[in-house]
Amino acid sequence: MQKKSILIVLLLIILSSYFVYAYSAKEFLQDYKELITGKAVQENKGGLFEEIVDFFKSLFGKKNVGADIRREQDKEVSQLNEQLVYLNEKYQQIYNKQNLDELVEINNKRKQKTIELMQKDPNEALKLVFDENERNKFPLEVQKDMEEKIVQEGKLEIRYADDFENPKNSKYYYDIIDDNFNKINVYPNKNINLVSNSRVEINGYKLENNLLVDVNNENLQILSLNEKAEETNENLGEQRTIVILMDYVDENNVLYPTISREDAQKAIFEEANDYYKENSYGKTWLTGNIVGPYKTTKPCSEYESIKLADKDVNFQNYERIIIFYPFYLRQNNICNIGGWGYDGISSLGKNYWSTEDGLISASYSLNLRKDLWVTGHELGHQFGVMHANLLDCNNLGYFEPDLCNLDYYGDPFDIMGNEGTRSRGLNPHLNAYNKEVIGYLSEEEIINQIEGEFDLKPIELGGDGIKLIKIPMPNKIYEYSLEYRQPIGFDKDIDDKLYDGVLLHITMPWHGADTSLYYPKDITIKPGEVFEDHSDNDVKIKVLSAYGSYAKVNIESKIQPFSRLDGILIEPKWGFIETLPNTINTIKLSIHNTGVIKAENIIAKLYRYEFIIVNNSKNGATEYIEELLSEENFGNLDAGEYKIIGLRYNTDEPRYNKYLIKINSENNFNEDGIKLRFTNRVSYEGAYLSLANFYLRDEFNTRLDKPPKVNQKILLIVDIYNQGLETAQNSTLSIYEAERTCNPYGCNYQPIGKIFETTRDLFKDLNREVFYNLEYTPRKSGKTYLTLELNHPNNRNPQKEFYYEFDVQPNKRPSSIKEKYER
Template identity: 25%
Template structure:
């Protein structure tokens, strides 16, 4: 006897309810989701329509670039990281990543990764943030701070909340105009390296999302706000720094948040954010983590580093902008070193015992920090000095009477995080950040690392410290890596070879160590021979690295930066990272314009366009392409404003025409065009004359370049050849040049 089959609508309703419950579980407890997820056998019994509707989980292996967002809850002194995976060729969010264990730290936005896990909707749960489930394909590079930092401030609100928490004047004043603005703060902190900041404020725009419904979807909101600005005529792609102002509080937990690095970098400012928070979040955009404090228990023994009795307080450095940023204090010395605001000679590495003098970080001259690399730790110590100067004018005497001691870990982005250390805590009390600095006569000892530091004296211009390094055993150092040649090129299915030399730089007291080398780049076959070897101190090994791009690869033409890593079988002190270049060469196939046509009306805002070149295998070409835009029409229907591979079309007069783009890649070129139709406006509009250089002149040359009495494709080919030869007979508009405007004249008469 066969039982009654369940109604499909009932199954859909049950699956929908289950999905909603599991999405809440993912947010709160990713491990519980993995334990609850259906097995492969169970999924096989699920109706296909339920799978097609995305109502059940699935196993996913994917790759793309990360967006890493640091969410700062300054009221609760808590940090949360969010990870989004973008599709490779768009800014569309493919998944938000969740980790059941070992959430990765200090991965920068735009890092290319390969991810494997269980997905439900747009949520992807990984068992671990380690190499097994999240593999770094290419490390992102930080966008170096520029002499001028140019911001787009995009103000938006929601379909169910049209409030405007700040005015354009408010945000511009806090970022740029006030004497204590973010611009003034960074000018002083960087010693003029960031000489100026500008902020162009746009909006408010209402995005097609509701506030306080569902999950905090800030990254999607940002993309929607970018799109709204773009549709209003803002060239949003020209801004590498973007700030979003919108109503708060909302369903996001945090005072403000920002991407860790990224190009573009992004900052989210809910509500009426004050200036120090702006400066803090921009620090994250520059690649910085937080300024923390090691809060050691009374009477702890040994080293404060990697000590269970010295837990970290995330925002615990109260006198650094990346810590508890209620005040606009200077970046600490660790972070200034990371940002290259100190000259190399201003940071001394103490390799032997001696007396060291340090000048205040608020001034631009003299030694600013003493770095002490530690033989048995993944950390380095940093000594620095603070004085009540400039934005630090309100620092208390407990901080300005002596040197500060920080620690920072070794890693790919060493120096991006800092840990303040109380050098002389009271025996019966926990460490106190407010009184953490040296005073004259104070002695700090790390018996594990063999370091003893004594403050000898201080003045308002310098502090003098005696540093004793008493560790005589093995000192482990990062290896050196040399790659030759740095760059090579090849076509599909062609192998190129690099030579890499790895040298063990440990002290002679150390024994031999095992080194592993690896690299990975999506769509390449990358091989190391050998990939594992043993080296004694000062011994070197030369290995061969080969690269081949298989014919089935989707790798785009152009230059690609390949990451190369070495590491030992220890705690990371044998780690090193470098890069080399590989250039995939090929031919230009075609250029496409998006949208594929324009139908608009006189008086409407500009229509935004983009062009993208493709190779002969229909793969996009992301670099090395030049684009020339133009327009031909029967009534000067509009103008084209180009900006590399994007453009805007402004309708001026009714009529029709063709908008075109010429893409050039090496010696190849391709032409793409779309039809443009402009309808008349109900409001009378003045007729606009064409620019002289874009239309035919009565005295210009005859467009029939091949003399067959037809304006056809043969004339196009003749004109393309003349773009190189600059033949006078192809100067169709008589402006003294053969260029895209002559092409416009020919297109206007094409087929006649």
């Protein structure tokens, strides 16, 4: 009887483990299936199976500490919301300072908890925000520290943290940079499949420097994509690279050294250089220098690394930044995000950086390993490509999302996946789609086709011939791509089955998305085998032969021929331009026909526009007021071809202008056509200096939630920018403590003592801002007044003085040992 009981318990444990695993796998695949199919997959809720799963998960399931923390944060924010509403009703009945102070205090707590929830779980945070109607019910003293519905336009910066040991922990991080180069943290409720420096317009909730976004077609407008235009591709040619070595010093003052200069030289300028030179057919190579090592107590900080290297490096001379920290930090999970460690973190394309030599645009990666499968992978992100995954469709001869399993990083034949091959010291070529994204394949090497017979050349070899066949899928968000491999160079000795057929990938028709290798019966589609897509498009792909020097492929489908236009801005390069008043300017566009037939009668229209939020609901959309400035016909464009076009317009007086370009053809598959936007700031001649921002932080550079106290060391953050087109050399910033006197006609500030002065250049570079972090210690309580003076002989701004005031709390001395202990 005892043995039988033990067996029953063991059986229950096995069953529970199975149910938990099945349930988790189902959740994990859900989002991907929605992405691939373009439709939601229905889940059965509340059945007996779910109850069994929940029961066994509670008994045996692994505790999800992160989820528990998020649930606790949800509860806290929800309770603070209720408290806030109650106190506001109380305040509306009795207007007094005590009720207002209580309301402000609770709202400050709610603000911090809401920001934490935005960072941890944007979906839950969206459920708990106040919409504009609810927000307007609160007094202004409270509203200023509540989330506000805004429309924010700017350039996206995207980073990706790679955890190769636990791929599910890998994660995106987003920022948006406005035209004044202010950086705002973006917390979307789902991934944004773009690359850095794509220009977007986001409709979301801003709280301090954080923007919460419900990602959909209304709340995220893509204004221009940062994709390749043949003549402007920054991924080609010499890649000027600075390598920064960082040693880590822990709290016990123990030093952990990073890799040596010799290892860094080998890892980047030999192994990674050889890999990308071969992959690009000699079009890309790495050159540069190595600096450091620098000692730091801040683990895995790209900002700290660049700051320490700034004195030794002119970052204007580099476009790629590679940072190495000790592997010890990976072994001990010291470099982590949300508790999970990572092997490397990279920008997806280029980001903006403020350095002593001016504003630069550069991509970066931070590595904790020196192996090529990490350094080469992170460089791939720098060049703008994402991950190579694996779709295992259980030996089916066709693609069926509900029967396929996603293995993240699982494509063994691409360094952007490389699972299973990296352990053998192998680093396969990038797949053909990723080579197209970076810009290694020319127009002649890529075709979009829905039917016909074609020869595929090996992707390892340069020269003429088709290396990528893309099969566009109308009314689907995915397409198919075909390529052929041979045992050449980095693709040697991988797997004999790789070389005797054609590889099939499922890809997205925009850059910045993952690729997924479709796993048919045996790695590739072999000669004589047929792949079938059972959608309305009824695509059939048959491999006729694979001879080594080429593979012959036949494609059949029921897809009706169509044209499809894509477009990108070439100039202005970042979707932003600064010009003088009353000038004629020209913008350049690259138009690409990604369809399979000629695009006829292409017309481009240029508008000046403004936008407004048209309602106050949580899903408030935007409305555009448009003024047509010009219209031009650019004729026809054959399938697969690019065309560079130019549009001219006149500027007016100094101001911000937003422009919208609409491009369409008579037979474009997308009826809305292409929409591209850019901003033109018409600026002043000479230098035009002004104060952009001024705020306080504590000595650890964290924003102050309460007024500082007497004798508390704080930082004054002074943000100045030059709105003119001339660099203001030797500009002087002076800050004085001041006294204020007021009369019925206004207030005057009289300087009483200089506390800070500095002289430096204020650059014209795209309205570059300069940040001064001044240590300051207030000596008395009450109102403190400061006067800021900006001086330069060619400053065209008539306002030279700016004023700032803030409260200082008394630093009360403890009246007893007990009170001192409690404080």
